[in-house]
Amino acid sequence: MPYNSGIPTGPQRLKDSQRPMRENFQEIQKAFSTNHVAIGSEDAGKHTVVVFPVQSPEPTAAANQIVMYSAKYTNATDLTELYVRKNGALGIPFTARNSAVDAGGTRVYWTFLPSGTLLKYGEVDTVPTTGKTVDLKLVTQPSFSGTPFISLATLQGTAAPADFYASATDTTLTISHNHSGSTHTFSFLVMGVGDPTPT
């Protein structure tokens, strides 16, 4: 039965209006009982859960407002993700995470914090003293807006300690060490402001 805000009509008597009015009340109750504490309960108006049907196009936020919604993160996870969006900014898909393998065989993982900070991390193996580069701008991944703020690396395994460095741009991470004659495995973490638009 449809909700009808046009009733009762002028000529109707209450016995005629009773049914459509009750149907309206039932629709209001039904709608409000979905995701919300039931009308008439102590916590009426509060949320039991918030279900976000997928949206397209994505909603925008007015001034002095922040919106939360779900949308498909096309070409990145290709899943429905939960976004948070400020006025004048892109939505941040803060439930999204994924990984891909670059040309050098390194799997690069990524995820967002709700602030829009992007983390890319993983493990790169067989790093020679001449260094090894990791692709930070893989297709299907969000990228950094400018040079990342930090690039951290940690030597893995039981190999002899070696001095090393990690250096990142918005497109690549390079790790190198001075343990002559050996290759090593490193964990890495690169962090900076992210652009959620997939490369």
Next chain:
Amino acid sequence: MTYDPTKPDANESLKVSQSPIKDNYADAQTAFSVNHGAFAGPSSGLHIVATFVEQIGHQTSAKGERVLYVTPYSTPVTPLDELWISRVNTTTYTPITSKGFSSNVAWTFLPTGELLKYGQKTWTGPGSSNIPLNEVNQPTFSEIYWAQTTSNNSKNLISIINISTTGLSLSGNSTGSLTASWCVLGKGVS
């Protein structure tokens, strides 16, 4: 027209009550269609979007509840509206969408309330360099859980020689310009 839950009056005839009843139905429909699937539709009651309008001050949560809301974060130099989580029955509030930068330090929060501070430091070695973790106009730490550093410009061994809620000291044994990334995770105070 204003929603009037007292309508209709008992002594009113329907021809008199008609208009306020219709107004109430229209108001209910208008209000609920904002952010929600329409009455009697396939998404009735579900949230198309959740729009958080700026609130004045922090919102408290009762036992067993968590609250999401928007209010300005006044600690940074330029306060912006941020989305906050209010934790169960406490006075802990976390601005989960906030982030900031100074010349020394970048920072952001995790939804758990943990604070990440991180950055890149350049100094002349051999020797140490101090990084403040308690700058004004930034959130601070009440406890430090973890820290890490890595050389960024040469094959050096950079170490953390001291860390507290107020500062971090890095050291390198090579001569010349040293640059290192660092990151600290701990319990944040917004």
